Amino acid sequence: KKLTTSLNVIKSKKKKKEILKITENISKFKNPIESQKELLILNKKNKDSSKSVLTNRIKKDFFEGSKSTLAFNPIAKDYEFSFEILKDPTGKIYTNGEYEDFYNLTLDKFNNLRNLMRKRPEVLSANNINSILRLTNKVEVSTIGIVKEIRKTKNGNYFLTLEDTTSLINVIIRKDSENQDNVKIAERTLHDQMIYVKGTYNPGERGKKGIVFCNYISKIDIPRDYEPNKSIDPLSIALISDTHIGSKEFEEKLWNRFTALLNGKIGNKNQRERAGKIKYLIINGDLVDGIGVYPNQKYDLTISDIYEQYKKATEILSEVPDYIKIFYSSGNHEPVRNALPRPAVPKKYSKELRNNGIKCLGNPSVVQTHNVNTLVFHGDSMFDINMLIPGLENNKPVETMKELLKCRHLAPIYGKKTQIAPTNKDWLVIDKIPDIFHTGHLHINGMGSYNKILLTNSGCFQSQTEFMKSLGIQPTPGILSIVDLDTLNGIQLDLKASF
Structure with a gap:
C-alpha cells in the first residue's frame, strides 16, 4: 500500500518535497531485497531527470544505511x-647548548655505533686508527670510524677520511673491476656515518700520512639472519x-x-x-x-x-x-x-x-x-x-x-x-x-x-x-x-x- 502511494506521487508529478517522503516509506520496508527491486522500478518509471537524480540519491542513502546494519563483531x-x-x-x-653538550652527543653516538658495528663477526679484529698509523710496513689492516670527509675524485675513485677517538686516517676506494661493490657502497655513504674498512695500509714517507687502500667496506646494517x-x-x-x-x-x-x-x-x-x-x-x-x-x-x-x-x-x-x-x-x-x-x-x-x-x-x-x-x-x-x-x-x-x-x-x-x-x-x-x-x-x-x-x-x-x-x-x-x-x-x- 505504501509503495503504491509512492508511485502515485511520482505519476502525478507533484512537488519534489512530496517525493522526499519516498525515503521514509522505503526505510520502513522489512525486506531489503524487495526494497531494492522497488527502487529500481522507481528509477525506470521516472523519466524526469531531476526526479531521477533524486531517486538515485534515495537509492544511495538506502544502500549506505543497509551497510551499517550488518553485524560487526570486532x-x-x-x-x-x-x-x-x-x-x-x-x-x-634537557641541554644547555654548550660545547660540552655537542661533544658528549658526538661521543655517545660514536660509542653506540661502534658497539653495534663490533657485533659483526668480521669487525672483531679491527684496530684503532692510532695503532695503524704507527705501522712502518705495508700490511693488511682493518678499522672502524666515523666518516669525517668523503668525496669523489676526478678519476672516479672515492677518498675518505675516517675518525675515531684516537686519530684520523685517509682511505682510498679505487674504481676498478675488483671494487665495484665497494664503490656502490661509497656512493651511498654520508658524512657522520660509521663504516668498517679493510685493506692495505701504505705508511707515509717523508712526513706524509699513511693511507689505506680499501678492498672491503661495510656499514653496520641489519643482520640477514634477523x-x-x-x-x-x-x-x-x-x-x-x-x-x-x-x-x-x-x-x-x-x-x-x-x-x-x-x-x-x-x-x-x-x-x-x-x-x-x-x-x-x-x-x-x-x-x-x-x-x-x-x-x-x-x-x-x-x-x-x-x-x-x-x-x-x-x-x-x-x-x-x-x-x-x-x-x-x-x-x-x-x-x-x-x-x-x-x-x-x-x-x-x-x-x-x-x-x-x-x-x-x-x-x-x-x-x-x-x-x-x-x-x-x-x-x-x-x-x-x-x-x-x-x-x-x-x-x-x-x-x-x-x-x-x-x-x-x-x-x-x-x-x-x-x-x-x-x-x-x-x-x-x-x-x-x-x-x-x-x-x-x-x-x-x-x-x-x-x-x-x-x-x-x-x-x-x-x-x-x-x-x-x-x-x-x-x-x-x-x-x-x-x-x-x-x-x-x-x-x-x-x-x-x-x-
Missing part, C-alpha cells in the same frame, strides 16, 4: 591491551600520520571514512574483518597543522588557534572505538621544539587527549604491542638523505628508510636542514632492531620490507598545499597502513578507492 574487542613504551625521550632531553618478534594473538595495528587538523586541506571526509571503517559501518566483508582486528593506532606526528610553522601558513588555516586545533582533534579521535589504544607521537607541526629528539606534546595542549586515554609520546619512540616492537620516527631527516644519496626520491620513501636502517641512525648526517639538539645521549641511534619501522613527514605512502622488518611511510590526511607545491610534493592522502601483529604482513588500504 575480534580486537575480546583482547586486553598489552603494550609497553620501550623508548621515549620526553623529560630526558628474526622479528611476532604476536600469538590475531590482532593488527593501524599506522597513520600527518592529519594536519586545522588546515584548509585537511581531508575530513577521508577521516570520516576511516572512523566509519573502524566502527564497521562501511566496507566489504574482508575489509570489515580486517578492521575488526585493529587493536592499536599510532599517529606519527603532525596531528594538527600548528601555528607559524612555515611562511604565510595563516592563509592555509581554517582553525588559527592551537587550542582549538586540539579541541577539534579530540573531537574526531573520540570516534575511534574505545577498545583501540591510540599512541600519538609529536612531529614538526606540533607545539614542541623543532630539533630532534622531540618531547611529547605538553599537557596544556593535549590534556583532553590524555583524558580520553591517548598515550602521548616524544619522537622518536619505540612502542611494544603484543610482543612486536614498532620504531616510530616522524621522518624529518628523509629530505636530507634523499638530496644527498643518488637514486633516492621523495616518492619512494621505503628506499630511504632502508638507508637509515643500514647506518643504524635516524639522522646520520649532522648540519643539514634537520635540526639535532646536543643532548648527552644520542636518541637517534637505532640500537635495538625494530619489527616494524614507521615514518611519516613526506606525505607519500610506501610499504615494503628489509631483512624481515616491515617498513611503512604512512602518507597523510591532507591534500596538496601551496607550500607542498613549492617543494614538489604530490601527496597521497587517505591511504591507511595496517600490519598484522601475528604475521607482520601489511596492506595499504586506499580510503578513496576501496569503498
Whole structure:
C-alpha cells in the first residue's frame, strides 16, 4: 500500500518535497531485497531527470544505511591491551647548548655505533686508527670510524677520511673491476656515518700520512639472519600520520571514512574483518597543522588557534572505538621544539587527549604491542638523505628508510636542514632492531620490507598545499597502513578507492 502511494506521487508529478517522503516509506520496508527491486522500478518509471537524480540519491542513502546494519563483531574487542613504551625521550632531553653538550652527543653516538658495528663477526679484529698509523710496513689492516670527509675524485675513485677517538686516517676506494661493490657502497655513504674498512695500509714517507687502500667496506646494517618478534594473538595495528587538523586541506571526509571503517559501518566483508582486528593506532606526528610553522601558513588555516586545533582533534579521535589504544607521537607541526629528539606534546595542549586515554609520546619512540616492537620516527631527516644519496626520491620513501636502517641512525648526517639538539645521549641511534619501522613527514605512502622488518611511510590526511607545491610534493592522502601483529604482513588500504 505504501509503495503504491509512492508511485502515485511520482505519476502525478507533484512537488519534489512530496517525493522526499519516498525515503521514509522505503526505510520502513522489512525486506531489503524487495526494497531494492522497488527502487529500481522507481528509477525506470521516472523519466524526469531531476526526479531521477533524486531517486538515485534515495537509492544511495538506502544502500549506505543497509551497510551499517550488518553485524560487526570486532575480534580486537575480546583482547586486553598489552603494550609497553620501550623508548621515549620526553623529560630526558634537557641541554644547555654548550660545547660540552655537542661533544658528549658526538661521543655517545660514536660509542653506540661502534658497539653495534663490533657485533659483526668480521669487525672483531679491527684496530684503532692510532695503532695503524704507527705501522712502518705495508700490511693488511682493518678499522672502524666515523666518516669525517668523503668525496669523489676526478678519476672516479672515492677518498675518505675516517675518525675515531684516537686519530684520523685517509682511505682510498679505487674504481676498478675488483671494487665495484665497494664503490656502490661509497656512493651511498654520508658524512657522520660509521663504516668498517679493510685493506692495505701504505705508511707515509717523508712526513706524509699513511693511507689505506680499501678492498672491503661495510656499514653496520641489519643482520640477514634477523628474526622479528611476532604476536600469538590475531590482532593488527593501524599506522597513520600527518592529519594536519586545522588546515584548509585537511581531508575530513577521508577521516570520516576511516572512523566509519573502524566502527564497521562501511566496507566489504574482508575489509570489515580486517578492521575488526585493529587493536592499536599510532599517529606519527603532525596531528594538527600548528601555528607559524612555515611562511604565510595563516592563509592555509581554517582553525588559527592551537587550542582549538586540539579541541577539534579530540573531537574526531573520540570516534575511534574505545577498545583501540591510540599512541600519538609529536612531529614538526606540533607545539614542541623543532630539533630532534622531540618531547611529547605538553599537557596544556593535549590534556583532553590524555583524558580520553591517548598515550602521548616524544619522537622518536619505540612502542611494544603484543610482543612486536614498532620504531616510530616522524621522518624529518628523509629530505636530507634523499638530496644527498643518488637514486633516492621523495616518492619512494621505503628506499630511504632502508638507508637509515643500514647506518643504524635516524639522522646520520649532522648540519643539514634537520635540526639535532646536543643532548648527552644520542636518541637517534637505532640500537635495538625494530619489527616494524614507521615514518611519516613526506606525505607519500610506501610499504615494503628489509631483512624481515616491515617498513611503512604512512602518507597523510591532507591534500596538496601551496607550500607542498613549492617543494614538489604530490601527496597521497587517505591511504591507511595496517600490519598484522601475528604475521607482520601489511596492506595499504586506499580510503578513496576501496569503498
